[in-house]
Amino acid sequence: MAGLRKDIASLGGAWSSTMLWYARAVGALRARPFSDRTSWVYLGSLHGIDPQGWINQGLVPDPIPLPPPDPLQDRFQQCQHAGWFFLPWHRGYLFAMEAILADWIADQGGPSDWALPYWNYLDSTNPNARDIPQEFLDATLPDGTPNPLSQALRGPATRLGPQLWIGRDISLAAQTAETVYTAIPGTLGYGGPISGYAQFGNSAGANEGNPHNLVHVMVGGDTSPQPAGWMFDPNFAALDPIFWVHHCNVDRLWEAWMSDPSHNMELGAAWKNGPFPTQFTMPDTSGALWIFVPEDTLPGATLAPSYDNLHSGTDILPPAPAGGGGATPMAAAPTGTGQQRANLLGANSGALTVTSAETRTRIRMASTGPATALGMAAAAPAANARYYLNIEGAKGTAPTAIVNVVLTGPDGDPGAAGAEATTVSVALFGLANATESSGSHGGSGLSATEDVTDIVRTLQATSPDEIEAHVTLPETASGQEITIERISIYTRQDG
Amino acid sequence: MVRSRRGAALAAQARSGPLPYLLGVSLLVYTVLVFAPVGGQVAAICGQLNLSALWVLLTAVPWTWGLWPLAVDWSLMIVAMMTPLVSVQVARLIWSSRPGRAPFAVGTFFAAYWMTWCAAAVVLIPLAIAITAVLGSGLALWLLGVAALAYSASPLAGHARNLCHRSDPIPAFGPGIVIESARAGFRMGGACCLACWPWMLIPLAVQTGHFLVMVCVGLYLFAERIAAPAPSAWRVPPGLETILGPSRISARLRTSTPADMFGRPKI
Numbered sequence: 001m002a003g004l005r006k007d008i009a010s011l012g013g014a015w016s017s018t019m020l021w022y023a024r025a026v027g028a029l030r031a032r033p034f035s036d037r038t039s040w041v042y043l044g045s046l047h048g049i050d051p052q053g054w055i056n057q058g059l060v061p062d063p064i065p066l067p068p069p070d071p072l073q074d075r076f077q078q079c080q081h082a083g084w085f086f087l088p089w090h091r092g093y094l095f096a097m098e099a100i101l102a103d104w105i106a107d108q109g110g111p112s113d114w115a116l117p118y119w120n121y122l123d124s125t126n127p128n129a130r131d132i133p134q135e136f137l138d139a140t141l142p143d144g145t146p147n148p149l150s151q152a153l154r155g156p157a158t159r160l161g162p163q164l165w166i167g168r169d170i171s172l173a174a175q176t177a178e179t180v181y182t183a184i185p186g187t188l189g190y191g192g193p194i195s196g197y198a199q200f201g202n203s204a205g206a207n208e209g210n211p212h213n214l215v216h217v218m219v220g221g222d223t224s225p226q227p228a229g230w231m232f233d234p235n236f237a238a239l240d241p242i243f244w245v246h247h248c249n250v251d252r253l254w255e256a257w258m259s260d261p262s263h264n265m266e267l268g269a270a271w272k273n274g275p276f277p278t279q280f281t282m283p284d285t286s287g288a289l290w291i292f293v294p295e296d297t298l299p300g301a302t303l304a305p306s307y308d309n310l311h312s313g314t315d316i317l318p319p320a321p322a323g324g325g326g327a328t329p330m331a332a333a334p335t336g337t338g339q340q341r342a343n344l345l346g347a348n349s350g351a352l353t354v355t356s357a358e359t360r361t362r363i364r365m366a367s368t369g370p371a372t373a374l375g376m377a378a379a380a381p382a383a384n385a386r387y388y389l390n391i392e393g394a395k396g397t398a399p400t401a402i403v404n405v406v407l408t409g410p411d412g413d414p415g416a417a418g419a420e421a422t423t424v425s426v427a428l429f430g431l432a433n434a435t436e437s438s439g440s441h442g443g444s445g446l447s448a449t450e451d452v453t454d455i456v457r458t459l460q461a462t463s464p465d466e467i468e469a470h471v472t473l474p475e476t477a478s479g480q481e482i483t484i485e486r487i488s489i490y491t492r493q494d495g
Numbered sequence: 496m497v498r499s500r501r502g503a504a505l506a507a508q509a510r511s512g513p514l515p516y517l518l519g520v521s522l523l524v525y526t527v528l529v530f531a532p533v534g535g536q537v538a539a540i541c542g543q544l545n546l547s548a549l550w551v552l553l554t555a556v557p558w559t560w561g562l563w564p565l566a567v568d569w570s571l572m573i574v575a576m577m578t579p580l581v582s583v584q585v586a587r588l589i590w591s592s593r594p595g596r597a598p599f600a601v602g603t604f605f606a607a608y609w610m611t612w613c614a615a616a617v618v619l620i621p622l623a624i625a626i627t628a629v630l631g632s633g634l635a636l637w638l639l640g641v642a643a644l645a646y647s648a649s650p651l652a653g654h655a656r657n658l659c660h661r662s663d664p665i666p667a668f669g670p671g672i673v674i675e676s677a678r679a680g681f682r683m684g685g686a687c688c689l690a691c692w693p694w695m696l697i698p699l700a701v702q703t704g705h706f707l708v709m710v711c712v713g714l715y716l717f718a719e720r721i722a723a724p725a726p727s728a729w730r731v732p733p734g735l736e737t738i739l740g741p742s743r744i745s746a747r748l749r750t751s752t753p754a755d756m757f758g759r760p761k762i
Contacts, residue, residue: 073741185590197723269507276504277737278723343594347667442660442724485664
């Protein structure tokens with residue numbers, strides 16, 4: 001059984017025993033060849049790999065030495081994003097990495113209960129919570145040897161938060177705003193919409209969109225035209241040791257969310273049994289492969305982690321006293337989608353090409369849409385309806401793209417005072433992978449969903465028929481372009 | 496630790512989205528094919544031929560038998576075998592349509608998809624007739640089976656399958672709904688034809704046991720369709736992996752170059 005996962009900030013200052021052992025273990029795994037399934041590079045490739053990019057950066061030799069065949073088959077580029085398997089797959093991934101690190105640490109005489117720590121970046125009681133922990137910045141370990149935790153390509157930021165090229169902050173909104181795990185397509189749920197086995201499915205859930213995606217891009221940094229920071233690119237991200245403490249916190253946020261009895265965790269058979277026919281495959285400490293299904297990651301199951309605290313920096317306050325390290329009590333209602341209903345309210349008329357220069361498009365809303373022979377106009381949404389902006393089928397060659405959308409009335413000025421309040425920034429993490437049609441992706445691109453309820457309500461008060469979307473990429477993405485198949489607005493009514 | 500639960504995962508998937516309804520349509524049409532007089536018309540023609548009759552047949556079929564039983568038989572075969580294969584596209588059309596307009600989008604998509612396969616019949620049926628006439632039904636069955644498996648293992652088939660995984664956007668308003676749904680149906684139909692065409696020759700080559708072979712091929716194609724996208728490279732036919740599971744097939748049979756395994760071409 002793995003040990004208790006603790007907040008890095010609670011470990012007693014920089015270079016605690018936990019972090020020192022983490023650094024040493026990372027160094028040891030980095031010394032192992034790719035053909036060893038317990039090596040840092042092999043484990044990183046399970047998340048994503050750009051073979052030539054890895055060779056160019058000297059991470060692996062050319063040709064890449066493959067592990068010996070295993071009956072269960074190596075599943076490279078296995079990470080599940082933009083779908084409802086994002087959280088359980090990454091929990092299994094954390095379990096595998098943690099077990100391999102802990103095994104090496106125990107072999108070296110370290111603590112037998114070592115566990116991955118987490119980066120509690122949204123702890124409002126800690127003014128330094130958003131700072132990248134010092135252990136990931138120091139060039140050397142306390143003994144003067146090179147520090148494996150800082151050996152990664154990153155952007156210039158050392159603190160999480162809005163930057164010139166991304167005008168949006170990380171938040172815990174997902175923890176309380178989304179009470180249902182499974183998203184109805186076109187809307188948000190905590191864990192994302194139904195998906196199959198897909199490294200990049202259709203659209204991210206609330207947890208994945210923020211804070212997960214935003215922390216990736218803030219740490220990785222948009223360093224174009226220089227090579228992207230590792231965290232910015234899913235084909236490099238898991239090579240950065242900070243990836244694991246970030247994902248440990250994302251995983252803890254899910255654990256805390258599940259502990260709230262008012263939340264509806266998905267417990268349907270299609271989720272619990274995982275995708276078919278391709279399944280999730282991880283190596284154990286001996287390098288043998290094993291398979292897991294999402295049900296194995298639920299509280300009390302084989303892969304369930306233990307956290308020291310589910311309250312700090314999670315916005316979740318379970319009513320029952322929580323014993324540290326115990327199994328999390330889970331909301332029992334097996335209603336993954338609750339009693340929600342959703343439908344398409346409006347959309348623009350065609351595909352867009354988006355650059356750092358502004359592109360405008362009109363979203364025609366159903367309130368005045370003609371009730372033609374092709375269908376009836378929708379009933380007016382209820383007062384408690386929520387509205388969601390969807391950027392559908394985005395494609396591009398950048399590993400990740402930030403898309404800024406300002407919503408105004410027809411012919412509105414996106415630079416007008418107060419316009420920043422109607423700006424939506426989304427991180428399309430893994431855009432290039434999702435665009436690629438010749439590989440292990442369908443090439444359908446990525447979609448993103450954002451809650452724009454307040455903005456739409458305000459705009460509809462003055463212009464109920466149409467909303468104008470002003471779409472740009474950041475200035476730092478000069479020279480780049482992406483295409484977007486459709487921009488739409490969905491509405492959802494709960495209960 | 497191996498906890499695969501493949502059967503439970505498959506059963507749950509078969510109950511998801513529009514798939515149960517599409518499987519129901521497929522089952523219904525299979526039943527019609529068993530009992531309707533047009534069922535097995537194409538296979539019956541193939542089974543009655545030999546090499547000496549081939550020229551006569553190719554010139555005389557349209558006039559002696561008439562085209563409509565063949566067309567109906569082929570159309571029903573397509574509906575029975577292919578309907579479950581477009582479940583993901585149908586789901587996408589439904590949720591990306593305005594309320595009340597999904598039936599038009601889905602109906603248009605199916606019409607275009609079906610027309611694409613009917614166009615393919617102009618090539619596939621004469622080809623099946625010629626192959627059966629030259630080789631005889633028994634030999635043709637085995638050779639077509641081997642050829643279809645070899646094709647499924649090829650990069651071209653892999654590319655076609657990946658095209659089947661792509662989704663198509665449709666507008667929310669206006670006649671564009673019909674236009675784009677039709678475009679999606681034609682595109683998807685073309686991709687399916689490219690991915691499946693050798694398999695469709697197999698049931699045509701068999702008169703005795705025609706329906707059983709048709710059902711088996713339909714199940715195999717479904718197994719290929721639900722496999723995840725993969726690099727366009729030589730590989731074990733994905734339908735076999737779906738049916739047998741990875742542990743039943745020697746890992747040594749799989750592609751072994753890094754670029755193929757990682758799913759990204761070396762630059």
